[in-house]
Amino acid sequence: MQFKFTHNNINVADLERSLAFYKEALGFEKxxxxxxxxxxxxxxxxxxxxxxYLLELTWLKDHPQPYELGENEIHQGIVVDDYEAAHALHExxxxxxxxxxxxxxxFIEDPDGYWVEIVPTRQ
Structure with a gap:
């Protein structure tokens, strides 16, 4: 038996805003x-x-309020080949x-308060 990572899920309050953020900040496409x-x-x-690997963004019609993230001790980790350019963009x-x-x-913070860790490709 073998298991394989496929995706993570986060719930978002404004799907279009989140899609725009992830596209601009990380180049992620639908x-x-x-x-x-x-x-x-x-x-x-x-x-x-x-x-x-995919990030699943879920929007719920009957959840208009911001999500409670607790201590927000969870994050996505992203490796980037041009750390300086990424930092400049995010800044x-x-x-x-x-x-x-x-x-x-x-770390960068998305529109719902989720953190994304940015690390350079390490040789």
Whole structure:
């Protein structure tokens, strides 16, 4: 028996805003989507175009309030080949929420408060 990672899910308050953020900040594109027949939810899977791994964004019609993230001790980890350019982009976007220069990484925050760790490709 073998298990394989396929995706992670996060719930978002404004799907279009989240899609725009992930496209601008990370270049992630829509891979597939599903909308409930009754319109109660919409799910969009986005990917990096390199790996099979997907981030599932779920929007729920009856959940208009911001999501409670607790201590927000969960995050996605992203490797980037041009760390300096990525940092400049994220600094321009104003979405860097934490930097650890001694470890050579930083975090960006998406529109719903989820953190994404950005690390350089290490040789």
């Amino acid at each position: 891979v597939k989507e599903k909308t409930a027949e009754d319109g109660s939810f919409k799910i969009v899977w986005i990917g990096d175009g390199v790996t099979d 321009k976007m104003g979405c860097i929420c934490f930097e650890n220069t001694s470890m050579g990484l930083y």
